[in-house]
Amino acid sequence: xxxxxxxxxxxxxxxxxxxxxxxxxxxxxxxxxxxxxxxxxxxxxxxxxxxxxxxxxxxxxxxxxxxxxxxxxxxxxxxxxxxxxxxxxxxxxxxxxxxxxxxxxxxxxxxxxxxxxxxxxxxxxxxxxxxxxxxxxxxxxxxxxxxxxxxxxxxxxxxxxxxxxxxxxxxxxxxxxxxxxxxxxxxxxxxxxxxxxxxxxxxxxxxxxxxxxxxxxxxxxxxxxxxxxxxxxxxxxxxxxxxxxxxxxxxxxxxxxxxxxxxxxxxxxxxxxxxxxxxxxxxxxxxxxxxxxxxxxxxxxxxxxxxxxxxxxxxxxxxxxxxxxxxxxxxxxxxxxxxxxxxxxxxxxxxxxxxxxxxxx
Amino acid sequence: xxxxxxxxxxxxxxxxxxxxxxxxxxxxxxxxxxxxxxxxxxxxxxxxxxxxxxxxxxxxxxxxxxxxxxxxxxxxxxxxxxxxxxxxxxxxxxxxxxxxxxxxxxxxxxxxxxxxxxxxxxxxxxxxxxxxxxxxxxxxxxxxxxxxxxxxxxxxxxxxxxxxxxxxxxxxxxxxxxxxxxxxxxxxxxxxxxxxxxxxxxxxxxxxxxxxxxxxxxxxxxxxxxxxxxxxxxxxxxxxxxxxxxxxxxxxxxxxxxxxxxxxxxxxxxxxxxxxxxxxxxxxxxxxxxxxxxxxxxxxxxxxxxxxxxxxxxxxxxxxxxxxxxxxxxxxxxxxxxxxxxxxxxxxxxxxxxxxxxxxxxxxxxxxxxxxxxxxxxxxxxxxxxxxxxxxxxxxxxxxxxxxxxxxxxxxxxxxx
Numbered sequence: 001x002x003x004x005x006x007x008x009x010x011x012x013x014x015x016x017x018x019x020x021x022x023x024x025x026x027x028x029x030x031x032x033x034x035x036x037x038x039x040x041x042x043x044x045x046x047x048x049x050x051x052x053x054x055x056x057x058x059x060x061x062x063x064x065x066x067x068x069x070x071x072x073x074x075x076x077x078x079x080x081x082x083x084x085x086x087x088x089x090x091x092x093x094x095x096x097x098x099x100x101x102x103x104x105x106x107x108x109x110x111x112x113x114x115x116x117x118x119x120x121x122x123x124x125x126x127x128x129x130x131x132x133x134x135x136x137x138x139x140x141x142x143x144x145x146x147x148x149x150x151x152x153x154x155x156x157x158x159x160x161x162x163x164x165x166x167x168x169x170x171x172x173x174x175x176x177x178x179x180x181x182x183x184x185x186x187x188x189x190x191x192x193x194x195x196x197x198x199x200x201x202x203x204x205x206x207x208x209x210x211x212x213x214x215x216x217x218x219x220x221x222x223x224x225x226x227x228x229x230x231x232x233x234x235x236x237x238x239x240x241x242x243x244x245x246x247x248x249x250x251x252x253x254x255x256x257x258x259x260x261x262x263x264x265x266x267x268x269x270x271x272x273x274x275x276x277x278x279x280x281x282x283x284x285x286x287x288x289x290x291x292x293x294x295x296x297x298x299x300x301x302x303x304x305x306x307x308x309x310x311x312x313x314x315x316x317x318x319x320x321x322x323x324x325x326x327x328x329x330x331x332x333x334x335x336x337x338x339x340x341x342x343x344x345x346x347x348x349x350x351x352x353x354x355x356x357x358x359x360x361x
Numbered sequence: 362x363x364x365x366x367x368x369x370x371x372x373x374x375x376x377x378x379x380x381x382x383x384x385x386x387x388x389x390x391x392x393x394x395x396x397x398x399x400x401x402x403x404x405x406x407x408x409x410x411x412x413x414x415x416x417x418x419x420x421x422x423x424x425x426x427x428x429x430x431x432x433x434x435x436x437x438x439x440x441x442x443x444x445x446x447x448x449x450x451x452x453x454x455x456x457x458x459x460x461x462x463x464x465x466x467x468x469x470x471x472x473x474x475x476x477x478x479x480x481x482x483x484x485x486x487x488x489x490x491x492x493x494x495x496x497x498x499x500x501x502x503x504x505x506x507x508x509x510x511x512x513x514x515x516x517x518x519x520x521x522x523x524x525x526x527x528x529x530x531x532x533x534x535x536x537x538x539x540x541x542x543x544x545x546x547x548x549x550x551x552x553x554x555x556x557x558x559x560x561x562x563x564x565x566x567x568x569x570x571x572x573x574x575x576x577x578x579x580x581x582x583x584x585x586x587x588x589x590x591x592x593x594x595x596x597x598x599x600x601x602x603x604x605x606x607x608x609x610x611x612x613x614x615x616x617x618x619x620x621x622x623x624x625x626x627x628x629x630x631x632x633x634x635x636x637x638x639x640x641x642x643x644x645x646x647x648x649x650x651x652x653x654x655x656x657x658x659x660x661x662x663x664x665x666x667x668x669x670x671x672x673x674x675x676x677x678x679x680x681x682x683x684x685x686x687x688x689x690x691x692x693x694x695x696x697x698x699x700x701x702x703x704x705x706x707x708x709x710x711x712x713x714x715x716x717x718x719x720x721x722x723x724x725x726x727x728x729x730x731x732x733x734x735x736x737x738x739x740x741x742x743x744x745x746x747x748x749x750x751x752x753x754x755x756x757x758x759x760x761x762x763x764x765x766x767x768x769x770x771x772x773x774x775x776x777x778x
Contacts, residue, residue, distance in 0.1 A: 055677075055681055056680075056681075057677055057680075076680070076686075077677070077680040077681055078680045078681070078682075078683050078684055078685055078686070078689070079683075080681075081683065082681060083681065083682075084677075084681040086674045086677070086678055087674070088672060088674060090674040090675050090677070090678035091678075092675060092678070092693055093697065094696045094697055103679070103682055103684070103692070104683050104684075107682065107683045107684045107685075107688055151682065152681075152682075155682070155683065
């Protein structure tokens with residue numbers, strides 16, 4: 001069975017609530033069958049609106065959404081067959097766990113026998129076998145969350161939507177739930193569209209991530225590409241940590257460019273700059289810059305240590321480098337004892353390939 | 362821990378248990394003092410009047426106190442045939458005192474309640490007894506009126522012997538104990554109270570139903586509208602609360618009367634002919650309309666407070682799981698509002714069952730309720746013991762409803778806010 005590359009398709013979708021401001025602008029997004037796609041973005045970026053349009057609780061102002069090649073804008077939510085996990089779980093408080101899970105099956109008029117089988121299966125999938133007769137109020141947050149996931153999956157929907165489902169859980173539980181949801185996804189192969197503002201969550205769980213800002217998808221790619229190769233300064237800023245230099249392109253030639261800063265000059269990788277004289281923001285990941293590099297690197301600068309913070313597995317060092325006093329370095333604690341002391345001048349080096357010259361901020 | 366003493370001591374040597382008790386005792390006294398004024402207020406304004414009502418409703422000492430010698434003499438009389446001479450003598454002596462004190466009228470009225478035609482016989486006896494000679498009172502009394510020879514009248518006197526009676530309660534449900542002491546219904550043309558009881562329950566039931574049907578959508582709207590609109594709507598709901606009950610009832614009188622605004626409107630729209638205006642006041646319609654409007658907020662508020670707590674995502678969840686909006690409503694939303702429905706219905710029903718002013722003003726003859734009857738006996742006939750008896754019956758009814766409700770739904774499930 002070949003998987004459809006555009007199982008869920010947003011085609012030029014616009015959405016406006018008040019007729020003045022577009023919260024989603026010209027959205028085009030294809031989601032492959034069985035894929036785990038995360039919509040990631042700051043609050044107000046339009047990601048939840050997209051999810052609600054897909055679920056059928058909002059209608060697109062313009063454009064069309066296709067599910068398995070069928071336009072669904074005019075299909076009411078209950079006929080779409082899309083499972084949904086809500087932010088606050090939305091379990092029915094007056095029903096037992098079993099009744100909650102049986103609800104979608106009952107409205108589909110399944111036989112009692114089938115219902116019991118399916119509910120049992122779904123509950124054991126989220127390892128809540130013995131909890132069928134509990135009320136949701138008697139469960140912990142994590143258990144409620146699992147019931148909500150099981151309920152969204154029990155009727156075998158083609159697509160499951162999750163709207164910041166782990167937001168209310170504490171950090172440890174959140175992490176274990178991330179793996180659990182990921183494993184469930186892998187074992188049953190359902191298409192998942194996941195919304196979160198937590199980049200760690202997005203990076204851990206997804207096949208692909210759509211970074212939203214200002215009603216637009218800024219970048220849609222796999223987690224590693226998103227982190228290693230951000231296409232614009234918003235994505236570079238939003239995902240992970242990031243050191244930036246604002247400057248002007250002074251020279252550009254096959255694969256490298258020189259960027260003139262207020263103080264000094266660096267060699268960078270031209271991503272979105274085309275010509276000399278363009279303004280640009282150069283982005284360097286903290287772990288790509290090394291102290292006293294052994295190998296040959298085409299950028300070598302001196303910086304002064306302004307702050308040292310111990311983080312257990314690594315040490316964060318804040319430097320003043322080329323006029324940027326917010327330059328962060330991450331030094332693994334396994335590395336040989338470098339001379340990291342407040343006020344010291346140290347040599348910093350990085351490859352021009354890792355310094356991405358992006359659009360100006 | 363020292364296992365020898367087995368007691369934990371505080372630093373000043375007092376066992377911890379005791380010092381805790383002392384500390385708690387102080388707190389208990391403080392707490393009691395805080396509620397004491399309210400408790401006192403409740404006892405004075407609530408418990409005592411109810412106790413007084415109760416004792417008044419069963420009190421029948423008046424006749425007992427007016428005829429002390431008679432009842433003493435009657436103790437041995439079996440009531441099958443005419444009483445012996447001692448009873449006649451004792452009755453003569455008691456009655457003589459009453460006539461002298463000019464309180465015989467009360468006895469006449471009371472005994473006339475018991476047996477029709479007693480009044481005239483007693484009045485005649487009051488006139489004739491002045492000329493009575495000593496001795497053989499039986500003969501003399503029986504000569505005054507032939508009814509004195511009828512054992513029924515003596516039995517009627519004997520029936521009033523106990524100083525407590527439940528006859529008022531029987532009267533409240535159109536029953537009485539007849540000459541033989543059996544409890545029977547009053548003749549059909551005089552059964553007015555039972556109709557009133559049934560009508561009261563009926564009106565309370567339908568008012569509750571109408572309130573529920575109207576309040577549910579309003580409460581839902583209130584709970585789901587954005588704040589700025591819902592506040593305005595809330596004020597509209599609460600506005601009647603801030604208006605005097607009399608003013609509201611009076612305005613319904615203006616609206617509903619035959620030449621009133623509502624009827625004018627019906628005529629103007631051609632719904633009814635001008636000479637055939639329906640009567641909407643001084644009957645049950647008026648009572649229904651006015652009471653429903655007045656009691657509506659008591660239904661809206663509990664419903665609103667419950668609906669406010671229901672997350673809108675629950676309905677969405679229901680729909681996303683494949684339920685049509687109607688199914689999602691009845692399976693998800695509606696069951697969650699039941700605590701509010703329970704609270705609202707109980708509140709409105711209990712208020713409606715004892716409603717007084719509105720039915721009195723717009724109810725007319727066919728729209729008055731049991732409370733109007735109670736008021737009538739309090740103010741017009743001055744039969745306070747009967748009014749008390751009916752009041753207590755109403756109170757018992759309300760408590761019974763509360764009990765049934767508790768058994769069915771559970772009072773714990775009520776949510777008022």
